[in-house]
Amino acid sequence: MKAALTCLALLFAAPVAATMCDAVWRDGPRGRDLPVRINLPDGKQKAPAVIWSPGLGGTRGNAARWVAAWTAAGIAVIRLEHPGSDAAVYRGPASPQERDAKVRAGIAPEQLLARIADVGFVADELARRPSEGGCDLGRIDSDHLALAGHSMGAWVVQAMAGQRPDGEHAPLIDRRFRAFVAMSSSGPADAAMAKAQFGGIGRPLLVITSNADGVPANASAGVVADQRVRRLSLFTGAPADGRKALLQLDGGDHLLFAGDTRKAPDDLARQDRVARVTNLWWRRWLLGDAKAEKALARPPLAKADQWQRK
Numbered sequence: 001m002k003a004a005l006t007c008l009a010l011l012f013a014a015p016v017a018a019t020m021c022d023a024v025w026r027d028g029p030r031g032r033d034l035p036v037r038i039n040l041p042d043g044k045q046k047a048p049a050v051i052w053s054p055g056l057g058g059t060r061g062n063a064a065r066w067v068a069a070w071t072a073a074g075i076a077v078i079r080l081e082h083p084g085s086d087a088a089v090y091r092g093p094a095s096p097q098e099r100d101a102k103v104r105a106g107i108a109p110e111q112l113l114a115r116i117a118d119v120g121f122v123a124d125e126l127a128r129r130p131s132e133g134g135c136d137l138g139r140i141d142s143d144h145l146a147l148a149g150h151s152m153g154a155w156v157v158q159a160m161a162g163q164r165p166d167g168e169h170a171p172l173i174d175r176r177f178r179a180f181v182a183m184s185s186s187g188p189a190d191a192a193m194a195k196a197q198f199g200g201i202g203r204p205l206l207v208i209t210s211n212a213d214g215v216p217a218n219a220s221a222g223v224v225a226d227q228r229v230r231r232l233s234l235f236t237g238a239p240a241d242g243r244k245a246l247l248q249l250d251g252g253d254h255l256l257f258a259g260d261t262r263k264a265p266d267d268l269a270r271q272d273r274v275a276r277v278t279n280l281w282w283r284r285w286l287l288g289d290a291k292a293e294k295a296l297a298r299p300p301l302a303k304a305d306q307w308q309r310k
Contacts, residue, residue, distance in 0.1 A: 023038070034081070038077075055149075112159070150184055157180050158187070205234075
């Protein structure tokens with residue numbers, strides 16, 4: 001009877017709620033204030049963590065669909081907001097010329113380098129800080145970190161995974177990251193250039209896009225084909241070492257991969273498929289889950305989606 005009562009108490013006990021904390025971390029040497037949002041999964045055990053870098057104009061509030069899926073799988077998520085390429089790029093009234101100038105400034109090389117430094121700084125802080133508000137950062141397993149991003153955030157991912165932008169200079173690899181996910185990445189259309197830039201990426205990398213990702217309305221067949229080649233360039237140029245994968249959805253626009261909740265049922269279903277595949281990817285490469293590796297042989301996708309591993 002005592003054992004039965006104990007089981008009932010455990011069954012109906014209130015679960016430990018997932019925790020979310022907002023903060024602004026000061027990088028003193030760079031004089032830079034970096035907004036972050038930390039989501040910890042339920043429980044008190046150690047958890048692997050994914051740092052998320054959003055696209056141009058993105059904030060720490062993006063990627064809610066991915067965060068919900070990953071934290072439910074026991075993975076902590078730290079979302080960044082990058083000053084200089086955040087929502088300020090699109091904020092306020094502006095003429096088309098002024099808006100174009102702000103966008104060009106937001107994607108300038110110095111902004112990409114600032115984002116890369118932001119990610120490294122946050123990884124340092126996660127290992128250094130015991131807590132942030134109500135978030136116990138001691139739960140984060142700094143030996144099991146991953147990096148993910150969308151669009152400009154994917155540029156950060158491919159750079160820190162080992163891209164050689166000109167095919168020659170040493171890459172900006174951060175070896176603290178065990179695995180990577182790049183959504184809506186981009187690269188050169190030329191296959192030889194893609195191999196020169198991405199052929200040195202040695203860690204697990206999942207590239208996610210769609211056959212409509214960033215395709216301009218009423219674009220010619222040539223423009224559409226070129227855009228798709230550039231979206232696939234990161235995968236095609238990466239080495240075939242058994243640790244690379246490509247998910248190409250059938251349909252789904254560029255902003256679908258920002259991870260914000262959609263209203264259209266088809267888009268919600270597409271995001272569900274992305275969530276399932278990325279969870280398998282993280283379980284395989286952050287947790288060493290053999291069942292996840294087996295599931296990645298034939299993940300749950302729609303008939304017209306494409307899945308490749310190499």
